């Protein structure tokens with residue numbers, strides 16, 4: 001009776017507009033692109049879009065990481081709630097693991113376990129979201145930083161990564177962007193989406209810039225040790241005495257188990273400046289009001305981390321190196337693309353779209369919609385990661401998919417190539 005009298009306008013609830021923007025995540029972008037796929041194309045989809053190689057057999061995780069998890073479940077000892085910052089044996093093991101590459105020792109109190117690196121990002125953005133504060137983000141970037149910041153109403157300012165300089169950070173831009181409300185700089189190394197790895201020297205310059213500005217560094221090292229080029233991976237925590245560093249990481253990429261959802265925040269700050277300024281306490285308190293990763297996964301961590309030389313890691317780097325080289329070479333053979341730097345780390349590359357070589361393609365999004373439709377190839381448009389008319393491609397997929405995908409992109413180019421502009425062709429005598 002009462003219900004029948006109520007009109008639609010009288011229901012008072014509605015969704016959150018901020019969350020209903022499709023651009024809020026890579027997954028949102030991919031699901032929009034997927035609508036353009038042609039169901040009648042018998043060929044398999046080439047998945048350059050999502051960086052989750054764990055679904056492919058050549059990237060399957062090592063049994064030596066799975067066994068500790070099975071043992072933890074079978075023991076029956078880890079069915080209870082974990083403590084909200086992570087169980088002590090797991091935090092102790094992680095402190096030891098991260099300290100191996102640092103000049104100082106971390107204690108378990110400087111380690112917090114999170115539900116993947118994503119929750120680490122969520123926690124830090126939440127902690128920093130105070131009125132008027134702003135953070136500096138790289139462009140292009142991993143989109144979750146901006147999405148979380150927008151959602152929390154934390155102001156974001158972008159500095160460029162420079163393709164001509166191997167995607168190094170534009171340090172002068174950072175200094176020009178920062179003001180007295182700037183609190184932190186985000187650095188992603190090895191880099192998603194550029195596939196670059198920063199040198200010791202460049203990381204030190206970033207830390208010195210942060211110090212000059214009185215801000216700290218959020219170092220996303222979810223691809224730590226996944227460097228397969230000339231440059232070794234250097235942890236930002238190495239420069240923690242220049243400027244405080246919060247290091248973020250997870251098991252997701254290097255151990256190829258993103259579904260296990262185990263990540264971390266590590267305070268790499270030997271002078272304890274973050275502690276003195278209340279940041280550590282805020283992180284602790286934030287994690288008290290959010291859920292923690294499952295106890296049995298935490299329980300397996302010490303044994304998983306105790307296998308640093310497992311041949312799984314060297315095999316994974318070998319696979320990624322070869323995949324990166326194939327992608328780099330094949331893509332650069334196609335006139336409508338330029339990949340300026342051979343990827344040296346992570347599993348992603350940025351490729352410039354040379355629109356002047358194509359006819360009837362208006363921008364990166366139009367290109368991605370059309371290759372989805374005509375070639376069943378899924379690619380993230382650069383605009384989704386902050387760089388219009390570029391493309392983000394994952395090479396964390398099967399080798400045959402990369403080759404197949406490159407051949408389809410070449411066929412697409414040949415069908416859509418702009419006829420030669422006579423003025424631009426070489427003069428014939």
Ligand SMILES: *Cc1c(COP(=O)(O)O)cnc(C)c1O
Pocket residue numbers: 115116117118119142188192220222249250251252253258261262263
């Ligand atoms: C994948 C990724 C994350 C998220 O990691 P999860 O552990 O899967 O939550 C964070 N940052 C970057 C740069 C990533 O590529």
